[in-house]
Amino acid sequence: MSENPFPPPGSVERQWATFAADLRWADIPPAVRHEAKRSILNIFATAFSGCREPAVEKALATLMPFSGAGTVSLVGRSERCDPAFAAFINAMAANIFDYDDNHPTTIIHPAAPLAPALFAFAEQRPVSGLALLRAFVLGGEIECRLGNAVSPYHYARGWHITSTCGVFGAAVGAGALAGLSAQQFVWALGNAAAQAGGIVETLGTMSKSLSVGNAARLGLLSALLAEADYSGPPAPLSGERGFLKVYADNPNAAALTGGLGEVWEIAKNTYKPYPAGIVLNPVIDAALAFAQRPGFDPAAVTAVELRGNPFLRQRTDRPDVATGREAQVSAQHAIAIAFRRGEAGLDAFSDAAVAETLREGRPALTFIDDAAMDIAAVHATFLLADGSRETVEIEAARGSPENPLTDAELEDKLRMLAARAGFPKPVQPLIDAVWVLDEATDAGAVSRLAAA
Amino acid sequence: MSENPFPPPGSVERQWATFAADLRWADIPPAVRHEAKRSILNIFATAFSGCREPAVEKALATLMPFSGAGTVSLVGRSERCDPAFAAFINAMAANIFDYDDNHPTTIIHPAAPLAPALFAFAEQRPVSGLALLRAFVLGGEIECRLGNAVSPYHYARGWHITSTCGVFGAAVGAGALAGLSAQQFVWALGNAAAQAGGIVETLGTMSKSLSVGNAARLGLLSALLAEADYSGPPAPLSGERGFLKVYADNPNAAALTGGLGEVWEIAKNTYKPYPAGIVLNPVIDAALAFAQRPGFDPAAVTAVELRGNPFLRQRTDRPDVATGREAQVSAQHAIAIAFRRGEAGLDAFSDAAVAETLREGRPALTFIDDAAMDIAAVHATFLLADGSRETVEIEAARGSPENPLTDAELEDKLRMLAARAGFPKPVQPLIDAVWVLDEATDAGAVSRLAAA
Numbered sequence: 077m078s079e080n081p082f083p084p085p086g087s088v089e090r091q092w093a094t095f096a097a098d099l100r101w102a103d104i105p106p107a108v109r110h111e112a113k114r115s116i117l118n119i120f121a122t123a124f125s126g127c128r129e130p131a132v133e134k135a136l137a138t139l140m141p142f143s144g145a146g147t148v149s150l151v152g153r154s155e156r157c158d159p160a161f162a163a164f165i166n167a168m169a170a171n172i173f174d175y176d177d178n179h180p181t182t183i184i185h186p187a188a189p190l191a192p193a194l195f196a197f198a199e200q201r202p203v204s205g206l207a208l209l210r211a212f213v214l215g216g217e218i219e220c221r222l223g224n225a226v227s228p229y230h231y232a233r234g235w236h237i238t239s240t241c242g243v244f245g246a247a248v249g250a251g252a253l254a255g256l257s258a259q260q261f262v263w264a265l266g267n268a269a270a271q272a273g274g275i276v277e278t279l280g281t282m283s284k285s286l287s288v289g290n291a292a293r294l295g296l297l298s299a300l301l302a303e304a305d306y307s308g309p310p311a312p313l314s315g316e317r318g319f320l321k322v323y324a325d326n327p328n329a330a331a332l333t334g335g336l337g338e339v340w341e342i343a344k345n346t347y348k349p350y351p352a353g354i355v356l357n358p359v360i361d362a363a364l365a366f367a368q369r370p371g372f373d374p375a376a377v378t379a380v381e382l383r384g385n386p387f388l389r390q391r392t393d394r395p396d397v398a399t400g401r402e403a404q405v406s407a408q409h410a411i412a413i414a415f416r417r418g419e420a421g422l423d424a425f426s427d428a429a430v431a432e433t434l435r436e437g438r439p440a441l442t443f444i445d446d447a448a449m450d451i452a453a454v455h456a457t458f459l460l461a462d463g464s465r466e467t468v469e470i471e472a473a474r475g476s477p478e479n480p481l482t483d484a485e486l487e488d489k490l491r492m493l494a495a496r497a498g499f500p501k502p503v504q505p506l507i508d509a510v511w512v513l514d515e516a517t518d519a520g521a522v523s524r525l526a527a528a
Numbered sequence: 529m530s531e532n533p534f535p536p537p538g539s540v541e542r543q544w545a546t547f548a549a550d551l552r553w554a555d556i557p558p559a560v561r562h563e564a565k566r567s568i569l570n571i572f573a574t575a576f577s578g579c580r581e582p583a584v585e586k587a588l589a590t591l592m593p594f595s596g597a598g599t600v601s602l603v604g605r606s607e608r609c610d611p612a613f614a615a616f617i618n619a620m621a622a623n624i625f626d627y628d629d630n631h632p633t634t635i636i637h638p639a640a641p642l643a644p645a646l647f648a649f650a651e652q653r654p655v656s657g658l659a660l661l662r663a664f665v666l667g668g669e670i671e672c673r674l675g676n677a678v679s680p681y682h683y684a685r686g687w688h689i690t691s692t693c694g695v696f697g698a699a700v701g702a703g704a705l706a707g708l709s710a711q712q713f714v715w716a717l718g719n720a721a722a723q724a725g726g727i728v729e730t731l732g733t734m735s736k737s738l739s740v741g742n743a744a745r746l747g748l749l750s751a752l753l754a755e756a757d758y759s760g761p762p763a764p765l766s767g768e769r770g771f772l773k774v775y776a777d778n779p780n781a782a783a784l785t786g787g788l789g790e791v792w793e794i795a796k797n798t799y800k801p802y803p804a805g806i807v808l809n810p811v812i813d814a815a816l817a818f819a820q821r822p823g824f825d826p827a828a829v830t831a832v833e834l835r836g837n838p839f840l841r842q843r844t845d846r847p848d849v850a851t852g853r854e855a856q857v858s859a860q861h862a863i864a865i866a867f868r869r870g871e872a873g874l875d876a877f878s879d880a881a882v883a884e885t886l887r888e889g890r891p892a893l894t895f896i897d898d899a900a901m902d903i904a905a906v907h908a909t910f911l912l913a914d915g916s917r918e919t920v921e922i923e924a925a926r927g928s929p930e931n932p933l934t935d936a937e938l939e940d941k942l943r944m945l946a947a948r949a950g951f952p953k954p955v956q957p958l959i960d961a962v963w964v965l966d967e968a969t970d971a972g973a974v975s976r977l978a979a980a
Contacts, residue, residue: 131758138756139749142596142612160594234769236722263735270688270735271742273725276769283715283722283760286753290723290746297591301738304590306583308735317686317728 082259083310088320088332092218093261095336096248101210108340109514112212114486115177117510118347119187120151120526121490122176124497125351125422126169127152131282135289136165148199149527152497159196160293163246166192167292168285171238173422174404175351180344180477182223182237187345189242189291190215190249195523197253197296205516207253213342215249220341222313224331226324231276235323239274239287246295247302254303266308267298269319280401347481347489349474350420353405355388355451357473362456363414365468374415376461379440382407383455389443396434403430408438415439421492452476483511500528534711535762540772540784544670545713547788548700553662553966560792561966564664566938567629569962570799571639572603572978573942574628576949577803577874578621579604583734587741588617600651601979604949611648612745615698618644619744620737623690625874626856627803632796632929634675634689639797641694641743642667642701647975649705649748657968659705665794667701672793674765676783678776683728687775691726691739698747699754706755718760719750721771732853799933799941801926802872805857807840807903809925814908815866817920826867828913831892834859835907841895848886855882864890873944904928935963952980 083089126132127150136155146158151166170176171188179186194208194215219241223230231237247268251261271294274287302308313319313332320327350360359382366372382388394406403409403425412433413424423429449455450472457467472478474485481489487507494503506525509516516522535541578584579602588607598610603618622628623640631638646660646667675682675693683689699720703713723746726739754760765771765784772779802812811834818824834840846858855861855877864885865876875881901907902924909919924930926937933941939959946955958977961968968974 134756134758135753138753138758140596141598142610142749144592144594144596146593158594234774266730266733266735267738269727270730270738271725273723275721275764275771275774277761277764277767277771277774278718278722281718281760282753282758283718283764286719286722286750294742297594298738301587301590301734304586306586306590306734308733309729312727312729312735315729319727319729322686322727322729 081310083262087311088314088329089262089265089311091333091336092265093258096214096252096261097256097258099210099214099337101206103337104210104213105340108213108343109209111343111345112209112216113510113513114347114483115187115216115342115345116191116212116513117486117490117507118177119170119191120506120510121486121493122173123151123166123170123526124490124493124499125175126172127497129169129172131172131285132165132169134282135168135285146200148196149524151526152494152499152528154528159200160296163192163196163292163296164289166196168289171288172285173351175348175422177345177347178354179220179223179341180346182220182227183231184220184223184241185238186216186220186245186342188238188288189295190219190245193246193250193292193296194253195520197250199520199523202518202520203253205513205519205522208519209514211249211252213340214252215245216342217340218248219245221332225320225327225329229325230323234276236274236276236278236284236287239291240272240323242288242291243268243272243295243298246292247298250296250299251302254299256299256302260302260305262310263306263308264299264302266312267301267306268295269312270308271298272319344477346475346477347486349481349485351404351422351425352410352420353391355385355391356405356407356410357475358384358452358454358470359388359392359407359456360410360414360420361470361473362454362468363411364418364420366456366458366466367415367418377415377439377458378461379442379459380411381442381444381457381459383444383446383449384453385449385451386445386447387451388454389445393441393443395438395441397430398434400425400427400430408441409433412438422496452478533762535714539763540766540781541714541717541763543785543788544717545710548666548704548713549708549710551662551666551789553658555789556662556665557792560665560795561661563795563797564661564668565962565965566799566935567639567668567794567797568643568664568965569938569942569959570629571622571643572958572962573938573945574625575603575618575622575978576942576945576951577627578624580949581621581624583624583737584617584621586734587620587737598652600648601976603978604946604951604980606980611652612748615644615648615744615748616741618648620741623740624737625803627800627874630798630800630806631672631675631793632798634672634679635683636672636675636693637690638668638672638697638794640690640740641747642671642697645698645702645744645748646705647972649702651972651975654970654972655705657965657971657974660971661966663701663704665792666704667697668794669792670700671697673784677772677779677781681777682775686728688726688728688730688736688739691743692724692775694740694743695720695724695747695750698744699750702748702751703754706751708751708754712754712757714762715758715760716751716754718764719753719758720747721764722760723750724771796929798929799927799938801933801937803856803874803877804862804872805843807837807843808857808859808862809927810836810904810906810922811840811844811859811908812862812866812872813922813925814906814920815863816870816872818908818910818918819867819870829867829891829910830913831894831911832863833894833896833909833911835896835898835901836905837901837903838897838899839903840906841897845893845895847890847893849882850886852877852879852882860890860893861885874948904930
């Protein structure tokens with residue numbers, strides 16, 4: 077069409093579209109492939125965590141009449157629906173506690189909009205596990221590079237970056253499964269650009285999950301429309317009124333394509349050990365380590381000094397929080413509950429757990445700012461009733477890039493969250509299948525293992 | 529819920545929510561009611577115009593498998609689907625040529641996201657025509673006031689304002705039909721804020737229609753979710769990371785609520801006589817008037833001088849356009865085709881019509897800028913082969929606020945566009961039903977008259 081020319085060489089659209097159309101499995105390094113599997117294992121885990129939450133239950137009940145007659149599965153649930161609605165619900169569930177994966181430079185949760193779209197596609201139109209992993213790496217690359225390019229303006233302005241960039245990742249990933257041509261990839265980007273949305277003001281409410289669900293759903297549909305030659309502009313990202321100029325000030329063009337095919341963003345993905353703000357991870361590590369010492373008595377701790385990055389004080393000095401959601405960023409509650417329970421999973425940040433520490437007491441904290449310290453580090457000094465002091469130094473918290481969760485820890489996370497959701501089937505077949513996903517002839521058979 | 533308090537008095541969310549919950553039919557002046565009917569008649573007309581376009585056909589074919597099993601009708605078509613998908617398709621069709629209504633201060637097309645959502649609701653859950661008209665006035669008020677508040681930054685930055693503000697209008701309008709409480713209206717606004725999107729870069733392509741369709745679909749779903757107490761933040765608009773701060777610089781707060789219930793934005797709505805850029809309206813008026821003079825011979829016109837607002841020259845001096853879409857903003861083509869055909873409907877801006885004037889010749893134009901002239905005015909001087917000059921002065925073009933289309937002209941527009949779409953049924957019952965919509969016991973029965 078004369079109105080929709082293929083974008084020129086050098087444009088981000090042309091480079092991404094040809095990269096997406098041409099990427100070979102052999103070009104993806106083994107470590108990147110393995111990180112993709114870890115991301116997928118973790119997203120099944122957190123989808124279990126959210127699959128029975130009120131926002132998911134309400135969305136499912138209200139919107140199921142708007143689902144087509146598909147047979148695609150939902151993680152942890154027995155309902156079946158069309159692929160787009162399944163992608164929507166699974167993405168909501170996976171992200172609802174912000175307990176899912178985290179791309180460090182953008183704070184995007186890459187897998188929530190992406191993996192649900194891909195598995196929904198795969199359950200409807202069978203594809204190999206290798207094709208799905210390739211699509212996951214590709215989609216993750218696009219959404220995280222787009223996030224890098226619009227950061228830090230984009231999130232600081234108030235865009236919910238997981239949603240706004242996630243729709244592009246889902247579109248390109250699903251497009252890869254559909255076998256789009258380079259021209260069709262450009263149209264998929266345009267269809268995604270027309271549908272991106274989500275704002276930070278909704279965080280902490282049910283509304284947030286709509287934008288995350290939409291990113292998965294509308295990304296998938298953007299690809300299917302492009303497959304049908306439903307066309308868009310040649311420069312949906314870089315055009316004068318394209319995504320980059322509308323959603324960012326001074327976007328970083330080099331981040332979009334620099335080292336494309338050599339530097340892999342999805343390889344930088346991280347996974348949370350606790351369902352709390354990332355800056356609390358070293359504090360929880362320290363409290364749990366201290367609580368494991370022989371003869372530990374929480375009543376003997378009179379106060380705690382925390383030396384850490386100023387962000388730690390700014391974001392987590394919240395002695396009086398009263399709800400589970402607020403407690404996800406309260407150092408006082410986090411230490412108190414870690415002392416009491418010796419663990420810090422989802423139930424440690426429930427409303428009931430917060431009421432418990434409010435009633436039974438939280439330690440008095442002193443924060444000492446040290447801008448030279450990484451946000452993954454803390455030096456915690458515990459002051460005891462006998463006047464003694466003991467210090468636990470954490471230099472790289474669990475789940476940080478320098479101290480990632482092990483494969484076994486990710487497996488444990490999945491087992492714990494599936495059990496917490498009352499999942500009635502054994503999860504080992506799912507875990508095993510994810511580790512050999514690249515050998516699966518039918519990727520959809522893997523996600524069906526997560527359905528109740 | 530402690531996390532989602534009802535917004536404080538004085539906030540836009542509180543004022544809009546209580547206005548929406550409390551507005552009585554008796555409070556809406558008769559002239560406003562009548563303008564709502566005119567807007568609805570016009571949106572049926574333009575939905576006929578687009579209902580067979582390739583973008584609609586492709587979207588329908590690709591996305592129908594994702595529709596629930598509803599029985600809601602599509603304008604000009606025989607398919608039936610769920611209410612959300614019907615709203616999506618009808619909104620796309622109504623806006624595809626930008627031939628729909630226009631709110632002058634924002635250039636929002638108010639009815640496309642709104643009326644399809646309301647009639648889809650009404651076909652699924654019967655409501656009276658009066659309830660639907662009240663919901664239309666209310667939704668139009670919200671979307672246009674929001675548009676006023678974020679203008680001119682919002683559209684200039686690159687937001688497709690019909691889509692981004694339309695989702696709020698559809699949410700509030702559908703919420704009115706659902707009988708939401710004031711608290712639920714706040715949640716509907718929050719659900720809409722999480723789902724707003726659409727960028728100007730997509731204009732002129734199929735992708736644009738996705739954001740317009742989404743505005744209708746997602747607005748409707750925002751209301752249904754709120755009805756189920758799917759909750760959002762207390763300040764989705766005015767919050768620190770709310771819609772107004774994210775999507776605008778220096779939003780005009782007074783535009784949101786000043787004169788609420790006294791000044792009615794939907795009463796300012798206008799309707800296009802020609803499917804062309806608004807600044808061309810007086811030029812087409814002048815050319816058609818001149819062509820009707822006795823003894824008119826297009827070959828005798830050697831040149832034309834156009835005295836008008838500088839926008840006329842800046843936006844429409846395009847002598848060499850080659851496609852129908854480009855020709856919508858070409859004064860040269862518009863005059864040539866008006867001369868040749870004596871009319872300027874959709875077929876006058878087809879690719880074939882443009883090829884015809886390119887082949888057969890377009891008049892040489894001279895533009896004379898006159899910043900004192902309104903964009904609805906032009907003084908057109910026709911230079912003839914015999915050396916004589918004749919001037920036609922248009923002070924307020926057809927379709928401008930000072931010279932609105934008459935009710936009869938709107939009826940003619942609908943008749944013409946329905947016939948052009950090959951609509952197989954008489955349209956007079958539809959026209960008659962819209963004029964007495966406030967007396968209908970079942971509003972859904974009215975929109976079913978537009979289905980094939």
